[in-house]
Amino acid sequence: MTAAQTLVEVLRDPARAMAIDLTRWTELLTVARAETLAGTLAHRLEGLAVPDAVAKALAEARIDAAEARRTALWEANRIAKALRPLAHPVVLLKGTAFAAAGLAAGQGRGIGDCDILLPKPMLDHAEKLLVDAGWQWIKSDPYDDLYYRRWMHELPPLIHAERGRMVDVHHTILPLTARQKPDAQALIADAVPLDGGLAVLDHADMIVHAAAHLFADGELAGGLRNLWDIHALIEERGLEGLEARAARHGLSSTVDRALRLSHALYGTSVPRRCRHLTTTDRLYRRRLMARDGWGRERHTALRTAFYIRSHLIRMPLPLLSRHLWIKWRKGKAASASG
Amino acid sequence: MKHQITLGVGPVSFRIGSDWHGPIAALDALYHDYPRPxxxxxxxxxxxxxxxRRWIRPSIRxxxxxxLPDASPLPRAQGLLAAEMGxxxxxxxxxxxxxxxxxxxxxxxxxAILMSGVSGAGKSTLALMLSQRGWRFLGDEFAMIDPETGWVHPFPRPVSLKNESLELIPDEYRVGPLLAGTPKGDVRHVAPPTAAIAAMDEPARPALLVxxxxxxxxxxxxxxxxxxxVRLTQASTNYVAMGEAGFRTLVRLRGRIPAVALDYPDGATGVAAVEALWDAL
Amino acid sequence: MAAPRYRAAEAALLIVEPLDVFTAVFHRPSGVTHLLNEPAPQILEALGNEPLEMEALLAWLAERYDLGDADGSGTALLCARLDELEAAGLVERT
Structure with a gap:
């Protein structure tokens, strides 16, 4: 069994940790850190009689998670304050949303940038308000900037000058270049308000977004964590309304694949139709598990395939070649001048 | 990985894996007296x-x-330095x-005396010289302060001495190979005295901050x-990450022990000054 | 429109450690340590009891501390400090 498999098994059934020897624990911790699942693992194992040395390392992962949570919630608070003139709730996405809503998916989870969702017509105003409140653009390159504004589903990332934290302001949950067109208005209209001018997506939308994020945005790097989000959301609050919601956003097949993989890896309770993996699913599973006990990624060819695929998903082919061409030209120019 | 070793240093344990045998053998020799957890x-x-590149112009990443993504690779001959950095x-x-x-x-x-300073402030040399005069060596890199007790835990890693400090290495100390032409100049690692390693699970109460x-x-x-x-917050690598526990620990440390700034022209004068401060406590 | 009232973060959210002319303040919600000097700690003290308008705050402080406000520079200074404290989340406008 590979270290990634051990990680998945222990997350699924913490009692299995009792049978692990010390050498295996070292590998498990390394692979959990590499997959940004160390805090989640530590929470799952809390209260279990693990070896003393291991318990100390897991306690540290919980400290990190607590700090990540504190920082993320404060950042959300500051963003809501800056955006108060919009008179519209700030819809939190992903990790910050799980923490703010007190969901099990947020327990022990690392949280990076703050992702928020706002109605598209408000984006310009939001950008101005954030800049006035101390956020700055990171991408100064005009092509990158234009690329973001035209083709991505977000403003160019902004970073706060003092706190050094990044905010991604989205107006939908997939790039405009993607084939599927989620119903952004419905996402925002049905969001669940929280205190302090914040809101989170409705439960079913949260799962749809997590699935879209898992497959459509990126090379499946960090996929085990993103899949765990889906598992934890479903185990806590079930599947009600998910099928209809996925259909409404044009993401039924994406959500079904996420459910099949979540069931296969973590034993998630899913509808009968999602309890068997297809041949393609098995490739995804291999990609998700491609990490050894030293935290290194394995299966180079498979990774490359997923890398190319990730670009195909984000952009139609002519646009992709244009994008890569400009990137290549810029790379040449940079190396010539550097 | 092909070659590996585990090392216990105070409250921390490491697993080091390598594509080459050399760095692991060097660690095994230098850390002769440390546990293998x-x-x-x-x-x-x-x-x-x-x-x-394992064979041709081998470079260690x-x-x-x-x-850190921007750390540059080191030549294979400097494997021990790479391991220590890691x-x-x-x-x-x-x-x-x-x-x-x-x-x-x-x-x-x-x-315990805590001697805090940036690289080049001479804290390693002072600690090594004091270790020859009956002081127990607890470490030259990190003072590890326990948030529960406020006591400092030993983390007695080998000392890395550079350039002109190399001549200060006492004869009876265990040393690593001379690493010439590293980014920091010529470097040699010196293991702390066996007694300091043997006592690496015994914490001490901070009494003076220099x-x-x-x-x-x-x-x-x-x-x-x-x-x-402010100096303590700047000298800490995990103050912010520790959150409230970091603040409380630092406030307690600051409040309990006297702090002095000490300028000194050479090692012997520095040692005498530190010992005079100690005697005056 | 009524003048804004200011309120300090709840005492339970702050750990205050007087050092010398500086006071270290750990703000729990943000995890940030602030090093404050006069009159910032005094402002927090004043606004910790009840929310105050700017004028009432100035009066509260003048009663207890020497603000050197003969030429009105005290008010300007106070405004600047209040803005900083608000940006840091130590003070809120209600």
Whole structure:
């Protein structure tokens, strides 16, 4: 069994940790850190009689998670304050949303940038308000900037000058270049308000977004964590309304694949139709598990395939070649001048 | 990985893996008296930058549970240095059990002096010289302060001495190979005295905080409470990451022990000044 | 429109450690340590009891501390400090 498999098994059934020897624990911790699942693992194992040395390392992962949570919630608070003139709730996405809503998916989870969702017509105003409140653009390159504004589903990332934290302001949950067109208005209209001018997506939308994020945005790097989000959301609050919601956003097949993989890896309770993996699913599973006990990624060819695929998903082919061409030209120019 | 070793140093344990035998053999020799635990808190990888570079112009890339993307690779002959850098990085970026202060620590009985300073302030040399005069060596890199007790835990890693400091290495100490032409100049690692390693699970109570500066005319200065506070936050690699526990630990440390800034022109004068401060406590 | 009233973060959210002329303040919600000097700690003290308008705050402080406000520079200074404290989340406008 590979270290990634051990990680998945222990997350699924913490009692299995009792049978692990010390050498295996070292590998498990390394692979959990590499997959940004160390805090989640530590929470799952809390209260279990693990070896003393291991318990100390897991306690540290919980400290990190607590700090990540504190920082993320404060950042959300500051963003809501800056955006108060919009008179519209700030819809939190992903990790910050799980923490703010007190969901099990947020327990022990690392949280990076703050992702928020706002109605598209408000984006310009939001950008101005954030800049006035101390956020700055990171991408100064005009092509990158234009690329973001035209083709991505977000403003160019902004970073706060003092706190050094990044905010991604989205107006939908997939790039405009993607084939599927989620119903952004419905996402925002049905969001669940929280205190302090914040809101989170409705439960079913949260799962749809997590699935879209898992497959459509990126090379499946960090996929085990993103899949765990889906598992934890479903185990806590079930599947009600998910099928209809996925259909409404044009993401039924994406959500079904996420459910099949979540069931296969973590034993998630899913509808009968999602309890068997297809041949393609098995490739995804291999990609998700491609990490050894030293935290290194394995299966180079498979990774490359997923890398190319990730670009195909984000952009139609002519646009992709244009994008890569400009990137290549810029790379040449940079190396010539550097 | 093909070659590996685990090492226990005070409250922390490491697993170091390598594509080559050399760095692991060097670690095995230098860390002769340290335990080889079954579990490791952190993993460090010394890996070839590409498969063929294991053999041709071999370069070592340092990776691990925690790493910095912009760290440049080192030549294979400097494998020991790469391993030490990797271990330092794991602790600096990952450790949350103790508040970490960049400081050398020596103790008499269970009372300790923390000597905090930037690289080049001479804290390693002072600690090594004091270790020859009956002081227990607790470490020259990180003072590990326990948030529960406020006591400092030993983390007695080998000392890395550079260039002109190399001649200070006492004969009876265990040393690593001379690493010439590293980014820091000529470097040699010196293992602490066996007794210091044997006592690496025995914490000590901080009693004095010194901010030494090497190469200046002798001078001794008191520090305002707020200056000590700021200096300590700046000398800590995990103060922010520790959150409230970091604040409480640092406030307690600052409030309990006297702090002085010490300028000294050479090692012998520095040692005498530190011991005079100790006697006056 | 009524003048804004200011309120300090709840005492339970702050750990205050007087050092010398500086006071270290750990703000729990943000995890940030602030090093404050006069009159910032005094402002927090004043606004910790009840929310105050700017004028009432100035009066409260003048009663207890020497603000050197003969030429009105005290008010300007106070405004600047209040803005900083608000940006840091230590003070809120209600």
């Amino acid at each position: 079954g579990f490791a808190d952190y993993s460090v990888r010394l890996e070839a930058i590409s498969p063929w 340092v990776r691990g549970d925690y790493w 271990m330092n990085l794991q602790v600096a970026l990952g450790h949350r059990r103790h508040l970490l202060i960049h400081a050398a620590v020596v103790a008499r009985g269970d009372r 901010f030494p500066r090497f190469g200046f005319p002798s001078a001794l200065g008191g520090l305002a409470a707020s200056e000590t506070f």
